[in-house]
C-alpha cells in the first residue's frame with residue numbers, strides 16, 4: 069500500500085505509541101483500583117500485538133486508533149478500567165485473528181461482552197459492501213439493538229466514531245460524505261439523547277466541516293477575528309460578578325463559552341440572518357463548588373447576585389434544576405441585559421451539574437461506579453429505563469421492515485419526552501409531540517381502537533391533541549369508534565402506529581373479501597367471469613389503479629351493483645369482449661390506462677457526474693439545486709440520477725442509508741450554462757413603491773427574468789410575496805438576495821426549497 073504523504077519511520081512510531089499509552093495511563097489513574105493498571109497494560113500489549121502489521125488509511129500504525137478511542141473514553145467520558153480495556157481491544161476481534169473466546173479467557177466476561185457489543189455494530193466499510201438497501205437498514209437496526217445491551221457499548225462506539233470523524237481527512241471524498249452523514253443522522257442525536265454535549269457538538273461541527281467546507285471555514289474565520297473584541301466584553305461583564313461572588317463566600321469558576329460553529333450556522337439558516345447579526349455567540353457560565361444538599365439554594369443565590377448587576381429578561385428564565393431535562397441536564401439559565409445594551413445568556417450550575425451537562429449519562433455512570441449517591445431520585449435509572457424501552461421496541465417490532473424501524477427509533481428515542489398522568493395519577497412517559505391517541509394506545513390497544521377523544525385537565529379535546537408535561541389525561545371511548553388511515557397522522561409512538569396499521573390491514577382484507585364475493589355473484593348474473601381481462605376493464609371503467617381498490621370499493625358499497633350492470637353495457641359498446649390476444653401478458657386493456665405523467669426533462673449539460681461529462685440526470689424537487697450549490701448525485705430506482713444539494717434536508721438520511729448510491733457531482737464551467745428557476749419568499753413592511761423597487765432590482769439592475777410574482781399584504785402592513793425567477797448560479801442568487809435586503813422595508817428574503 070502507498071501512503072502518499074506519510075513517511076514510515078518505525079523507531080519514531082514506536083516512541084509515539086509509548087507516548088500515547090503513557091497519556092492514557094496518566095489520565096485513567098484517578099479511576100484505577102488495585103490490579104486495574106495491570107489489566108490496562110495487558111489490553112494495550114494485546115492490541116499492539118494483534119494490530120502490529122496493520123495501518124490506517126492515513127498510513128499511521130493502526131494501534132494509534134484504539135489508543136485514541138481509549139483516551140476519549142477516559143478524558144471525555146470518564147469511563148473506568150473495564151471500559152478502557154474494552155476500548156483498547158474494540159477492533160481486535162473484528163480485524164485480527166483473535167476470537168471473542170480469547171478475550172473472555174484473558175480479560176474476563178465483562179470486557180468480552182462489551183467488545184462483542186461494539187463488534188456487532190457494523191462498520192461503515194461493511195455497510196458499504198452490502199449493495200442492497202434493506203441490508204443497510206438491517207445493519208442499522210442491528211447497531212441500534214446492540215446498543216441496548218450495555219450502556220458502555222454505546223459510549224465506546226461513540227468514542228470510536230468521534231475518533232474516526234477527527235481523522236476523516238485521509239478518507240476518499242465519497243466516504244467522508246457517508247461517514248459524516250451517518251454521524252449526523254444517528255450518532256449526534258444519540259450523543260444528545262445521552263446528554264453527551266461535547267461529543268454531540270464536536271460531531272456536528274465535523275459534519276459541517278466535511279459536507280460544507282466553505283461555510284464552516286467562513287464561520288470559523290469570523291469567530292476567530294471577533295475573538296479579542298468578544299474577550300474584552302466578557303472580561304468587563306464578569307469582573308463585578310467575580311468580586312461579588314467571592315465576597316459572598318462562593319468558590320466559583322466564571323467564563324465565556326462560545327457557541328459551536330454548527331449551532332451558529334443552524335441559527336443563521338433558520339432565522340435567515342448573517343453572522344454579524346447573531347448576538348449570542350457565547351454564553352457566560354458560572355460553575356460553583358458546593359455541597360450536594362445546598363446545590364439548588366446556592367444556584368438561586370448566584371442568580372440573585374447576577375441580577376443585582378444586570379436586569380434579567382423574565383421570559384427567558386429556565387429552571388432545569390427543579391425539573392431536569394429528559395437527558396439529565398440540570399442548570400439555571402437566565403438572559404440579562406449587558407453593559408452595552410446587548411442580551412447575554414448566563415448559565416448557573418454546580419460542578420456536578422456541569423459534569424452531567426457535558427458528559428451526560430456517562431457522568432452518571434461514573435457516579436454509580438464510584439458509589440456516590442445522586443441528588444433525589446436516581447438519575448442513572450433514567451438511562452436504565454431508556455435502555456429498557458429500546459429492548460421493548462425490539463420485541464414489539466421484530467416484524468417491522470428495517471427502514472421503518474430506524475425511523476421509528478429516531479422518532480421515539482432521540483426526541484425529548486413528555487410526561488402525562490392517568491386519572492388515577494399513574495405516570496406515563498411518551499415522546500414529545502405525542503397525542504391523546506398515543507396515550508390511549510400506551511395504556512391499552514382496545515382503549516386506542518375505540519378512542520373518541522380525551523378530557524385533559526377536565527377539558528374536552530380531540531384525539532389528535534398534543535400532550536404537554538403534567539397533563540392529566542382521561543380517554544373517552546365509544547364502542548362504535550374504530551381506527552382509520554387518518555389516525556396514522558395523529559400518532560407519534562411506534563406502538564400506536566403498529567397497532568393502527570395492523571387494524572387497518574385486517575379490516576381492509578375483510579372488506580375486500582366481501583367485495584370479491586359481491587363482484588363474483590354480480591358478474592355471474594351478467595354472464596361474465598372474474599378474470600384478469602374483466603378486472604383490467606373494471607379498473608379502467610372505474611378509474612382505479614389496482615384490483616384491490618376495485619374490490620375494496622365494492623366491499624365498502626362505494627361502487628354499487630347497479631354500476632356493475634352499467635359497466636357491462638359500456639364493455640359491450642367498446643366491444644371489449646372480443647378477446648384481443650392469446651398472450652395473457654399482452655393485455656389490450658392495459659393500453660387504455662392513462663399514460664403516466666411525462667417525466668421531468670432529463671438534463672446532461674451542466675454537471676459532471678462521477679468522472680463522466682455526458683451522464684443524464686435530473687434535479688431533485690426537494691431542494692432544487694442551482695449551479696454553484698454544493699451537490700451530489702443519488703442513483704434512484706427508475707428515475708435515473710437525481711442531483712441534491714449537500715444541505716438538502718434529505719441528504720443526511722440518503723447518505724447514511726444508501727451510501728453506495730451516492731455519486732459525486734460537480735458543476736461544469738460557467739460559460740455555456742443555462743438559467744435556473746428558483747423561488748424566493750420576500751417579507752417586508754408595506755409601503756408605497758416597494759413592489760416597484762423589488763422588481764426594479766430584479767429585472768433592472770441584475771437582468772434577472774421573473775417567471776411569476778405573487779405579492780399580497782398580509783396584515784398590519786406586512787406584505788409577503790413569492791417570486792419565481794431565473795438565475796445563473798448560486799453566487800448570482802446571493803448577489804440578488806443582498807440587493808433585495810438593501811431595499812428599505814425588506815425584513816427577510818428566503819430561498820424556498822421547492823419550486
Ligand code: MN
Nearest residue numbers: 133158159228
Ligand atoms: Mn474502531
